[in-house]
Amino acid sequence: MRVAEELKKSALVSIWFMFLTFPIMVIRVNTIYNTVEWRWLNMALVGGGSFFLSMLWRFMIRRKERGKKKAEIKDGVQLTLIQRLMQNRRVTLSGIVLAAIFAMIYPFVFSMYQTSIMITALIYVMCGLGLNIVIGLAGLLDLGYVAFYAVGAYSYALLNYHFGISFWMALPVGAALGFMFGVLLGFPVLRLRGDYLAIVTLGFGEIIRLVLENWNEFSHGPSGIANIPRPSFFGYDLSLQQVTIWIYFIMIGLVIFTIFVVGRLQNSRLGRAWVALREDEIACQAMGIDKTRTKLSAFALGATWAGMAGVMFAAKTTFINPASFTIWESVIILCVVVLGGMGSIVGVILGAMVLILLPEYLRAFSEYRMLLFGAVLVLMMVFRPGGIITNVRRTYRFKGKATTDGSSA
Amino acid sequence: MAAAHNFGKDVLEVRSLSMDFGGLRALDKLDLSVRQGEIVALIGPNGAGKTTFFNCITGLHAPTEGEMLIHPPNQGKTQRLNGLKPNRVTERGLARTFQNIRLFPNMTVLENVMIGRHCRMSAGIPGAIFRPRSTREEENQVVDDSYAMLEKIGIEQFVNELAMNLPYGAQRRLEIARAMATDPFILLLDEPAAGMNPQETRRLDELILRLREQEKISILLIEHDMKMVMSLSDRIYVVDYGKKIAEGSPEEIKRNPAVIKAYLGEEIDA
Amino acid sequence: MDYFLELFLGGLTRGSIYALIALGYTMVYGIIELINFAHGEIYMIGAFTALIVAGVLTLMGWNEIAILVIASIVAVIYSSAYGFTIEKIAYKPIRKAPRLSALISAIGMSMFLQNYVLLAQTSDFLPFPSLIPQFEFLEPYAHIIRPSELVIYTVTASVMVALTIMIKFTSIGKAMRATSQDKTMAALVGIDVDRVISVTFIVGSATAAIGGVLIASHIGQINFYIGFIAGIKAFVAAVLGGIGSIPGAVLGALVLGWTESFFTGYVSSDYEDVFAFVFLVFILIFRPAGILGRSEAEKV
Numbered sequence: 001m002r003v004a005e006e007l008k009k010s011a012l013v014s015i016w017f018m019f020l021t022f023p024i025m026v027i028r029v030n031t032i033y034n035t036v037e038w039r040w041l042n043m044a045l046v047g048g049g050s051f052f053l054s055m056l057w058r059f060m061i062r063r064k065e066r067g068k069k070k071a072e073i074k075d076g077v078q079l080t081l082i083q084r085l086m087q088n089r090r091v092t093l094s095g096i097v098l099a100a101i102f103a104m105i106y107p108f109v110f111s112m113y114q115t116s117i118m119i120t121a122l123i124y125v126m127c128g129l130g131l132n133i134v135i136g137l138a139g140l141l142d143l144g145y146v147a148f149y150a151v152g153a154y155s156y157a158l159l160n161y162h163f164g165i166s167f168w169m170a171l172p173v174g175a176a177l178g179f180m181f182g183v184l185l186g187f188p189v190l191r192l193r194g195d196y197l198a199i200v201t202l203g204f205g206e207i208i209r210l211v212l213e214n215w216n217e218f219s220h221g222p223s224g225i226a227n228i229p230r231p232s233f234f235g236y237d238l239s240l241q242q243v244t245i246w247i248y249f250i251m252i253g254l255v256i257f258t259i260f261v262v263g264r265l266q267n268s269r270l271g272r273a274w275v276a277l278r279e280d281e282i283a284c285q286a287m288g289i290d291k292t293r294t295k296l297s298a299f300a301l302g303a304t305w306a307g308m309a310g311v312m313f314a315a316k317t318t319f320i321n322p323a324s325f326t327i328w329e330s331v332i333i334l335c336v337v338v339l340g341g342m343g344s345i346v347g348v349i350l351g352a353m354v355l356i357l358l359p360e361y362l363r364a365f366s367e368y369r370m371l372l373f374g375a376v377l378v379l380m381m382v383f384r385p386g387g388i389i390t391n392v393r394r395t396y397r398f399k400g401k402a403t404t405d406g407s408s409a
Numbered sequence: 410m411a412a413a414h415n416f417g418k419d420v421l422e423v424r425s426l427s428m429d430f431g432g433l434r435a436l437d438k439l440d441l442s443v444r445q446g447e448i449v450a451l452i453g454p455n456g457a458g459k460t461t462f463f464n465c466i467t468g469l470h471a472p473t474e475g476e477m478l479i480h481p482p483n484q485g486k487t488q489r490l491n492g493l494k495p496n497r498v499t500e501r502g503l504a505r506t507f508q509n510i511r512l513f514p515n516m517t518v519l520e521n522v523m524i525g526r527h528c529r530m531s532a533g534i535p536g537a538i539f540r541p542r543s544t545r546e547e548e549n550q551v552v553d554d555s556y557a558m559l560e561k562i563g564i565e566q567f568v569n570e571l572a573m574n575l576p577y578g579a580q581r582r583l584e585i586a587r588a589m590a591t592d593p594f595i596l597l598l599d600e601p602a603a604g605m606n607p608q609e610t611r612r613l614d615e616l617i618l619r620l621r622e623q624e625k626i627s628i629l630l631i632e633h634d635m636k637m638v639m640s641l642s643d644r645i646y647v648v649d650y651g652k653k654i655a656e657g658s659p660e661e662i663k664r665n666p667a668v669i670k671a672y673l674g675e676e677i678d679a
Numbered sequence: 680m681d682y683f684l685e686l687f688l689g690g691l692t693r694g695s696i697y698a699l700i701a702l703g704y705t706m707v708y709g710i711i712e713l714i715n716f717a718h719g720e721i722y723m724i725g726a727f728t729a730l731i732v733a734g735v736l737t738l739m740g741w742n743e744i745a746i747l748v749i750a751s752i753v754a755v756i757y758s759s760a761y762g763f764t765i766e767k768i769a770y771k772p773i774r775k776a777p778r779l780s781a782l783i784s785a786i787g788m789s790m791f792l793q794n795y796v797l798l799a800q801t802s803d804f805l806p807f808p809s810l811i812p813q814f815e816f817l818e819p820y821a822h823i824i825r826p827s828e829l830v831i832y833t834v835t836a837s838v839m840v841a842l843t844i845m846i847k848f849t850s851i852g853k854a855m856r857a858t859s860q861d862k863t864m865a866a867l868v869g870i871d872v873d874r875v876i877s878v879t880f881i882v883g884s885a886t887a888a889i890g891g892v893l894i895a896s897h898i899g900q901i902n903f904y905i906g907f908i909a910g911i912k913a914f915v916a917a918v919l920g921g922i923g924s925i926p927g928a929v930l931g932a933l934v935l936g937w938t939e940s941f942f943t944g945y946v947s948s949d950y951e952d953v954f955a956f957v958f959l960v961f962i963l964i965f966r967p968a969g970i971l972g973r974s975e976a977e978k979v
Contacts, residue, residue: 016764019760020757020760020761020764021799023727023728023731023732023753023757024724024727024728024731024795024796024799024800025799027731027734027735028731028799028800028801029730029731029734029735029738029805030734032806034734034737034738035738036734036735036738042799061772135779139779141779141782141783143786188960188964189960189963189964191964192963192964192967193967194778194779194782195712195713195714195778195782196918196963196967198714198782199714199911199914199918199959199963200959200960200963200964202911203911203956203957203959203960204956204960206911206952206953206956207953207956207957207960210950210952210953210956211950211953214949214950214953261538264537264538264540265534265537265538268532268536268537268540268544268548269527269530269532269536269537269547269548269551270532270533270534270537271537272516272520272523272524272527273524273527275513275515275516275520276513276516276524276527279512279513279514279515279516280511280512280513280514282469282495282507282511283507283511283512283513284513284524285468285469285494285495285496285499286467286469286495286496286499286504286505286507286511287496287499287504287524287525287527287528287587287588287591288496288499288500288525288527288528288529288591289496289524289527289528290494290496291494291496297534301534328790331786331790334783334786335787338783367798368794368798370790370793370794371790371791371794371795371798373787373790374787374788374789374790374791374792374793374794375787375791376787377783377784377786377787377788377790378768378769378784378787378788378791380783381769381773381776381780381781381783381784381787382768382769382772382773382784385773385776385780393515393516393517393520393571394517395517395519395569396519396552396569
C-alpha cells in the first residue's frame, strides 16, 4: 500500500521534472547554423534522477520532522556524535595533534600542485572564518564580502606596483584597509533590516568590482595587475617549489592566528553581544547593547580577515584582475560557512576543505562546481540549517553550590 | 496597607506624554511618577496604550510630545530620557521585560543573564583578543554574578539549558533575571504573569516583593491579573484610549466609578 | 530634442521591462516577505524557452507572428512552472525558519538555475530571432523608436491593467491581499495560504517571462547571465517604489529606467551598472519605505 503510494508520488514528480526540464535539457538550437539537437538521453536521466531524489527528499523531510518531535519530547540539549566527541578533551587533543602533523608534512608528501590547491583552500578557510563572524555570529547576511577581499588584493598589488611595498608590509596594511572599508561601508548600511542589508552589501560588492573594472588609471582595468611578487624568505631567492611551500606555511600560520583570534572573540563580551543581536535585536538593545556599534564591530572585523586573505591571494597568484572578485566568490565563501556550520570554527574549516578540495580532486565534478554549490545552499537550509557541525553553546564554570554537569535532569 | 509604607522621592517622572501613530493617538498627555521603592501598576483594557508607554520610556518609540525624567536614587542627578537610544536608557538604570517573551532562544540561560551584564562591563576588541588579566577577572565576575542572579530568581537549575527549552514560567522569570542583571533602579514588567497558573502567579508576587526589599528598586508593572495588581501595588494608574482615567491606591481604584465603567463587565474586585 | 526623446523612450523601454520583473519581486515580498533572488533567473529561463521554441518553429518554417505568439505562451507556461516548483523546493520547507535561511536558500537557487542553463545550453550569447514585425506607420520615426519598443509599452501596460484587475476584483486577488496583511488570520478565515503563495509565484513568474521574451527580441541576444543583473535592477525598482506595492513597482521601474537612460546618455555609459547600485544604496539608506511604501515599525 504505502510502497505503491510512494512510487506513484515519485513517478508524478519524475514526469513533472521531465516536463519542466524538457526545452532546456533536451533541445539545443543553434541559431547560427539553424540546426536543432535533440538530447533524449538527458530526459531519461532527469526522469530517473528525479524519481529517486524525490523519494530521498520525502524521506529526509519526514526524518527531519520526526527529529523535531523527538527533541520536543526529550527536552534538554541534544548532542550529535561529533559534538559529543568534540567535548571529550582527549579526542579533541589527539584530533588537533593529528591535524598538526598532517599539516606539517603535507607539502613534503604531496606535489606542488596539490600544495597550491591546499593554499587556496586555506585562503577560503580564512575568509570563511572571517565571514563567520559576520553571518554565523552576528547574523548579518553580507553578500559583498568579496569586496574586502578585493581591497586587500589590490592594496598589495598597487602599493607594490607604485611604492615597492613588500608582502610583509602589505599584510597588516591590507588588514587595516579591510577594517577601514568595513567601517566605511558598514556605517550607512547597518541600520537596515536583514534582507535589505544582503542586497545593499551585494550592491557595494558589485560597485567596487565595477569601479576596478572601469577606472583604468587607478586599477589597470579588466586586464589587471601582473607580476606581483611572492612573499620573500629572509632575503633568500627561492625556487617556485620552495616558495609554494613557504606560502603554504605562511597560510598555516595565518589560519592558526585566525582560529585563535576568532575563538577568543567568540567567547568574549563582544561575541556574546553578537549572538544576542542575531537572536533578537530589540531585546538586545533593551538590555543595554549598542546595536550599531556591535554590528559595526562584527562587520569590520570580518572585513579585516578578507583584507588579509586578499593580500595572500595576490601574493599567491601573482596576478589579479576584477574577474576574481565577482559576487559568486562571496557566495562560495557563504557556502563554506553554511555547509560547515554557522558559528562553528571547526565546521567552517571542514566546509572549506570539502567545498574547495573535493571539486579539485574529482575533476569530473569541477564543471558542476557552481551548480552543486547552489544546490548545497538550498539543501543545507532545508535539511540542516545548522551545518555539518552545529555550534554548541559554551558552558561556563561558576562559583556556586552543586555544579551541574552540562545538562540537568 | 499601601499608606503604611514610607516612600522616597520620585525616581521616574513622566509629564504629559503623547504618542501618535499616523492619525492614531496612542497616548494622550499621560502623567505618571514612580517613587523610590514603590510598586506602581499601570492597568487598562487591551489596546489602551500601556505597552506603547513602556516603549516610549525605554527608547523604542520616540514620543510625539512630553517629557520623561529620571532622578536616580543614588547619585541624584536628574536626566531626561527623551531622544535616548534604548541601550542608553538601560545604562541609566531602567530595565524592562517584554509582554511576548523576547529571550535569546539559542543561548544558554546563563548567557542570557550575562548579556544583561553587558552594559556594566568594559572589555573591547583588544580585551577579547589579548585577554589581559582585567578581562579575565571581569569575565569570571560576570559569570559568578549572573549565576547568583539566577539563584535569586530561583531558576539556577536551568543554568546551562538553552533558553528556548525552558518551561514557560521559567522563561518569564529568566526575563526578569536578565533585566535585573543590568542593575536597574526601576524595573518595568510588561504583563509578567500572563499565561501563568495561579500558583506560579503567587510565586511571582513573592519574587517581586522580595526584589523590591532586597535590591532596593522601584517597580512599574503592566498587568491584567487584577488579583495580583490589587495585592501587590502601592499605587495604580488606569489608562483607557491613551488617557489617564484614574490614579490612586488599590482601594480607591476599586471604588472609582470611571474605572468601573471602563472595565464594565470585567472582574475588578479580587 | 530628438536625442532627449530617444533617451526618454529608451528609458521607458528599460522601465517597462524592469516593471515586468519587479512585479514578481514585489508580489512575492508582499506575501512571504522574501527577496526571491531566483526571480531574475525565472526571467532568463523565460527568454531561453522562447528562444528554443522559436528556433525549432523557425526551422519548421512557421510564420513569424505565429512563432512569436507560441513562443511567448510556452515561455509563460514554463516560467510559471519553474516559479511554482522553486517555491515548493526552496522556500516552502523553511517558511517558519529565520529569514536568513530563506534568503540563503534563494541565493543558492539563483546560482543553481544559472548554472543549470549554462551547463545544459551554453555560456555564449545566443542571437534571438527578431520576431516583431515592422510597422509601417512607425517608419517616419524609425530613428527614435523601434517597433519592438512600441510592443513593449503596449504589452507592459496591458499586463499592469490585467494584474490590477485581478488583484482588486477576483477572489484569488482578495485572498492574496488578505494573506499579505496577516497570514495567520487569512488561514483562520479559510483561505488556503499555500495555494495563494503558489498562485503568487506563478503570476509573478508569468509576468517575468513576458519581460524576458520582450527584452530578448528587443535586444536580439541572450545568455544565462542576463537574469542576474536584470533581477537586481528590478529589485531596485521594487524597493524604490515601495516593496509590496504594485503601482509602486511600476513607478519605481519607470523612474529607474529613465534615470539610467539619461545617466548613460548624458554622463557616462561605463558606470551604467554602478549607477543602479548606487541608486539602490541611497534609496535603502534614506528612504527604505520607497516612494509609495509605508514605513512600519516592528511590533514589540
